Amino acid sequence: MSDNKSDITLVNAPEGIEGAGFFATSIEKVVGMARKHSLWPLPFATSCCGIEYMATMGSHYDISRFGSERPSFSPRQADLLMVMGTIAKKMAPVVKQVYEQMAEPRWVIAVGACASSGGIFDSYSVLQGIDRVVPVDVYVPGCPPRPEQILDGLMRIQDLAENESLRRRNSPEYQALLASYNIK
Amino acid sequence: MSELTNELLIQKLQEKFGDQVFDIQEPYGLVTVTTTRENIIPILQALYDDEMMQFQFLTTMCGIHYPDNKGQELGVIYHVHSLVHNVRLRIKIFFSEDDAVVPTATNLYATANWMERETWDFYGIRFEGHPNLIRILNVEEMEVFPMRKEFPLEDQTREDKINTFFGR
Numbered sequence: 532m533s534d535n536k537s538d539i540t541l542v543n544a545p546e547g548i549e550g551a552g553f554f555a556t557s558i559e560k561v562v563g564m565a566r567k568h569s570l571w572p573l574p575f576a577t578s579c580c581g582i583e584y585m586a587t588m589g590s591h592y593d594i595s596r597f598g599s600e601r602p603s604f605s606p607r608q609a610d611l612l613m614v615m616g617t618i619a620k621k622m623a624p625v626v627k628q629v630y631e632q633m634a635e636p637r638w639v640i641a642v643g644a645c646a647s648s649g650g651i652f653d654s655y656s657v658l659q660g661i662d663r664v665v666p667v668d669v670y671v672p673g674c675p676p677r678p679e680q681i682l683d684g685l686m687r688i689q690d691l692a693e694n695e696s697l698r699r700r701n702s703p704e705y706q707a708l709l710a711s712y713n714i715k
Numbered sequence: 716m717s718e719l720t721n722e723l724l725i726q727k728l729q730e731k732f733g734d735q736v737f738d739i740q741e742p743y744g745l746v747t748v749t750t751t752r753e754n755i756i757p758i759l760q761a762l763y764d765d766e767m768m769q770f771q772f773l774t775t776m777c778g779i780h781y782p783d784n785k786g787q788e789l790g791v792i793y794h795v796h797s798l799v800h801n802v803r804l805r806i807k808i809f810f811s812e813d814d815a816v817v818p819t820a821t822n823l824y825a826t827a828n829w830m831e832r833e834t835w836d837f838y839g840i841r842f843e844g845h846p847n848l849i850r851i852l853n854v855e856e857m858e859v860f861p862m863r864k865e866f867p868l869e870d871q872t873r874e875d876k877i878n879t880f881f882g883r
Contacts, residue, residue, distance in 0.1 A: 620854045653869045653876045655861050656853060 542568060559697050566610070566636065567693040568598035570685070573609035575629060577616030580643035580675045584615050587678040597685055606632035611688060612665070617645040618658045630665040631714055635700045638688050641667045642681055644674040666708055719768060719800035721746050727768065732758060736806075747805040755793070755808050756818050762795060762804070763823060770795040770804060776820070776830040778838035780812075782864045788812040789840060793820070812863075819844040837862035 545564055547556030572594075576584055587594050588602060603609040606629055618626055630639065641661050644650035647670045649659035661667060668691055671684040699705055709715075717723075724746050728736050735758065738749040750758055762770035774794040782788055787809040796803045808817070819842040820827040831842040832851040839860035842848055850857065859866040869876070 621852075648875075649870065649873075653873065655857075655859070655866070655868065655870055657870065659870050659873050659876075 562697060563693040563695060566695075567689045570597065570599050570611045570638075570688065570692060571601055571603045571609050572599050572611040572613045572685075573603050573606060573629065573633065575612060575614045575616075575626060577618065577622070578645070580615035580646065583675045583678060584613065584642065584681060587681045592678040592682060594682065594685065597682070597689065599685065606630075606634075609633055610637055610692075611685075612637065612639045613642055614639065614646040614661050615642040617650065617652055618661055619656055620658050621656075623658045623661075623664045626661055627664045627712075627714075636692070636695070638668045638691060639665055640669045640671065640684050640688055642671045642684065643676055644672065647672065650674060664712065665714075666712060717767075719797065719802050724768070724802065724804065727765075731761060731765075745803060745805055747807065749807045749809070752808050752810055752817055755791075755806065756820060756823070758806065759793065759795065759820060759823055768797055768802075769799045770797045772796040772798050773820070773824040773826055773830070774803065776827055776834070778834040778840050778862065780838060780863050781809075784809070786811050789815050789838060791817055791834060791840060815840045816843055818842070821845055836860075839863065 542564065544554070545556050545560035547554055547560070574581065574584055576582075586592060594602075599611075610633075612630055612633060614626060630637070639661075641647045645652060645657070646661050647667075649657050651674070653659070658664070669684045669687045671680050673680050676684075721741055721744065725739055728739070728746075728748060732750075732754070735754045736748040736750050738747075740747045759770075762768060772795065774796045776791065776793050779790040779792060780788060781790070789812045790807055790809040792808075793806045794803055795806065810817070815838075817840055819831060821831065821842075821844070828846070829851060831845050832848060834840050835842065835845075835848050836850040836853055837860055849855070853861065861868070
């Protein structure tokens with residue numbers, strides 16, 4: 532890079548006390564920063580929104596820039612469940628099982644009208660929004676949303692991950708939320 | 716082998732089954748006949764075994780619901796195909812929705828197994844003698860038969876998708 536006009540931006544260090552040879556900050560901020568830039572999405576793509584997500588994974592939009600380099604097609608190491616597309620009532624237990632198999636901390640993003648609310652399919656066979664079976668952190672509107680919108684949803688999740696207290700997942704409110712979904 | 720034209724097919728049907736088949740029509744060149752529940756399996760069997768016609772392929776089988784036809788609300792429609800002649804025949808039966816029981820065709824056509832499960836799933840028509848009559852496409856805990864006219868298409872558990880938002 533010979534010119535000084537670079538597009539590359541570095542992540543700033545969190546707030547803390549700096550001195551000669553040391554830097555002190557709270558572990559929450561460090562962990563939040565690490566989690567924010569290493570979200571591993573688990574794409575649960577069923578229909579058109581899934582195709583839009585594939586464009587988001589491609590080189591033009593490049594979801595890897597956000598630390599989401601590895602779309603995990605297994606719940607094993609995934610942090611972020613991305614549900615993209617129509618979820619039929621028959622598929623609902625599968626979504627719930629995948630969510631239950633993910634380890635904490637975990638976030639959920641409902642991409643598009645169908646995952647958020649059933650969309651145009653106000654029908655006996657379609658689940659009217661995945662928030663009926665799993666708790667959702669971010670809803671992305673659109674039918675289907677453009678890749679920019681999916682990236683924006685991912686950035687909102689990043690904000691949540693950065694600012695989340697380390698104790699949040701142990702709080703009684705969060706336990707009550709999971710209990711309301713019958714999730715252990 | 717002589718060609719199986721529609722005229723010949725209708726003539727053969729009337730010879731074989733007499734007044735067991737009625738309301739014979741030819742919409743778009745597809746011979747359509749109506750029969751009764753009691754006769755449907757023997758007729759399918761006879762068409763299967765007929766050496767000349769050889770209707771040995773069940774193309775499709777599905778239910779239908781006409782709530783205005785009192786006493787004949789529900790129906791089942793069979794399309795049998797003669798692969799030898801490349802001729803298709805449509806056979807309909809109608810019956811009351813209070814007594815929605817039809818003899819199964821699984822003993823004749825293995826493929827009728829899933830078709831009859833689908834018909835049970837969507838219309839609530841029971842098939843007497845079916846080996847495994849459970850829902851095939853919808854969730855098992857569903858309590859309605861979605862294709863019947865008395866059950867609305869919309870999901871009944873919503874509050875936010877009301878008609879005012881849809882110009883209805």
